[in-house]
């Protein structure tokens with residue numbers, strides 16, 4: 001038989017040869033370092049037979065950052081974890097242990113609950129296995145045989161998995177531990193150079209809360225100790241910036257089971273919210289948008305017309321209304337369509353740019369909610385532009401310009417992705433040539449580099465997705481700019497053209513922040529809570545040294561009333577009050593005591609810089625922030 005290598009050369013092998021055989025045929029070194037076969041995007045165990053004509057790539061221990069190579073390494077480490085747990089805690093039942101993004105987990109039913117402190121002990125045991133060395137043996141057996149083996153061992157979860165599995169049953173054995181597993185796995189444990197167990201959590205068997213709760217142990221593994229160190233460092237940084245933690249520490253918002261996934265905004269959080277709203281409103285006005293407000297609830301027929309009922313129904317909250325049902329809006333589009341259709345429109349009215357930041361609700365599965373990043377109460381900086389075909393390019397250009405302006409303001413690097421016609425597209429290829437061309441031209445005219453996702457557009461039109469990269473190098477999908485020829489037609493919208501004939505307008509759906517909730521969550525992490533002066537909930541805090549200085553401190557605060565100023569006159573030590581201002585990341589702190597006067601104020605900047613300034617110098621300084 002023949003297989004095809006990445007350089008397109010062919011390799012001859014005996015029939016039934018495996019990936020490992022292929023590696024051996026190329027060279028002993030490759031065979032020793034091989035960890036996995038990748039074939040057309042699928043991964044395959046080295047010990048599984050190859051097929052005639054198959055295109056293969058052999059990944060090795062040198063592919064230390066390749067996601068598939070890491071996947072197989074981590075999956076094998078999960079099995080080492082299970083072996084260690086079974087030895088340390090006899091009577092533990094094993095459930096499943098897959099690799100996940102950045103690591104792996106394994107679910108166990110322990111005879112007695114374990115705590116975080118157990119992780120270190122288990123890690124030591126895994127290290128002992130690594131020192132001894134393990135190799136993986138793969139066997140295919142009949143389902144009945146597998147069932148019998150796991151039943152004998154009392155592994156009821158495995159028995160259930162065998163009973164519901166389809167296809168051949170494969171077992172992987174290392175040391176004295178055998179697991180029911182599809183693989184793929186490493187040849188042996190030598191490539192596993194760094195292992196860390198990262199946490200403990202409860203998890204229901206098969207994710208179903210009616211089932212027994214198991215203990216999930218999370219971990220990660222790398223081909224290189226330095227990679228693990230870098231990962232843990234990044235994790236530590238992310239933890240320090242976690243918006244859920246900072247949200248409490250800075251008194252910005254909280255979440256509660258009284259309203260799942262729907263944030264309660266505290267006064268300080270609202271300062272940030274309103275600053276973004278002001279920014280949105282000011283720029284919209286500047287850029288020729290008009291603000292509108294449309295209802296929150298619509299009858300089901302409207303959602304059927306818009307197409308949401310078909311595609312989005314499960315994510316909508318439905319409210320009974322007499323004999324009828326109303327749907328709480330997950331998007332603003334239908335409201336804007338109805339508003340446009342409420343009057344006769346002429347080409348002279350276009351482009352018509354409706355902006356609205358009203359409340360949207362999306363019914364997300366409970367397990368997927370995550371702080372402000374995934375909420376059920378969504379406030380988009382939404383807009384819909386109704387345009388003629390000739391106006392598409394300029395309008396897209398305007399959106400891109402707006403987006404670039406906003407992202408720059410927050411010091412985030414923006415990335416743009418153009419998605420083109422999908423297979424299930426509506427409309428002709430000529431129409432798509434035209435609309436895709438308009439989007440591409442706008443990107444080029446604005447001098448924006450972009451990547452292209454072929455075939456990733458919506459069925460009704462091409463789109464541009466906006467991503468931002470934060471200070472930790474994490475990428476976030478923010479806004480989207482979507483061209484749509486379908487929804488206006490579904491609502492029967494038209495305008496009178498210059499030719500005195502009726503035409504259907506195109507609509508551009510666009511949100512640039514995305515949702516305000518999510519955007520603020522990202523900003524909190526991006527700035528680690530140290531907001532730039534214009535966004536900071538408290539910009540200046542005045543600390544009177546003693547009781548005698550309180551009146552002067554208040555007078556100073558009044559002088560600075562163009563800013564958000566607070567006086568901290570609590571009966572706490574000066575040191576404690578300064579430290580708390582630091583924890584709250586307040587940009588400017590002014591101490592007022594015997595030595596201070598309007599001619600000589602003691603000013604502490606966030607970050608530790610101290611200076612003495614007169615009131616007029618302070619004003620000049622604040623104006624530069």
Ligand SMILES: [Zn+2]
Pocket residue numbers: 075079097179180181182183
């Ligand atoms: Zn497995």
Ligand SMILES: [Zn+2]
Pocket residue numbers: 331332333384509510
């Ligand atoms: Zn829309």
